[in-house]
Amino acid sequence: MIGESRETAELRREMAAWRNRFLRLLDRSPTPTAISRTDGALMIANPAFATLWGLGPGQIRQRNLLDLLVPTDEDALLRATEGLRHGRRSRYPVHVAWDFRGTRGTGRLTVEAVGDEVVSPALLLAFLHVDPVPRGEEPMPALTPTPQEARILALVASGATSALIARSVGLTADGVNYHLTRLCRVLRVPNRTALVAKAYALGLLRPACWPPASQEGR
Incomplete structure (x- = not known):
């Protein structure tokens, strides 16, 4: 930017480089991972997360985390809500289930706040640990390969x-x-x-x- 000091320009380039590295790591992670606002609106989701709903990362953006995942443990959800509301830097696991366009599953959603006082509103980093399907209950694919x-x-x-x-x-x-x-x-x-x-x-x-x-x- 015009009038920007050399130190500021260098810091901006370094921040952009780290952001790109983070996004590449996020895309390659096999763990379904997403970043949302505190109201649940998804900002970024990696392919592993989006694939659970048969969507691409771009298609799942701006959907709401709470519309996709239904908490099955009210006490855990309450603890997570209170902890995040008070700015506690902890991870909060919540058992969840989903049923989206015929895709069903259960798992444990772990949420933690990211950023600092400069970030407004705060962002949430969410990891979804999918429960394994019991042997013998694995659904067959909807379509067979040609x-x-x-x-x-x-x-x-x-x-x-x-x-x-x-x-x-x-x-x-x-x-x-x-x-x-x-x-x-x-x-x-x-x-x-x-x-x-x-x-x-x-x-x-x-x-x-x-x-x-x-x-x-x-």
Whole structure:
């Protein structure tokens, strides 16, 4: 900015660099994480958080945390509300449940205030620890992969890159990534590693088989 001192300009650049590092770390975190205002309005959510509702990070922004998550422990919610209201620097876990467009689950939401007196209004950092689905109760995917997607899935499980998969199935790399994004959305996972693990768990990939083969290949 015009008239800005060298020290101020350097501090501004450093703050921007740290913000970008934080956002990159947030995007890569496997833990569903979000930042909201004290009224619950979401400002930032990482892919792992947004995927739980079948949404992208941009789509979930400006939704309200309390509309997505229903507290199931009134006492814990009261303690969290009082603690945040009085500015206590503690983490407050609250058991929650959700049911959004057919996506259901339960977990523990841990909330803590971030920032300092300069930040107004205060912001909340929220981590969602999803309860594991009991064995035998894991829902099957709403859609089954197409034959081409089954082949792509098997190639991903073998460690192939998007470029290599594209050459193998006759698509562009963007085309491969489109199918992978669709599969991640259908199976409600945030990345390729989680996609392969979920595919094995649901029987979409054959276990004890190398290179990995899909059920289509049987």
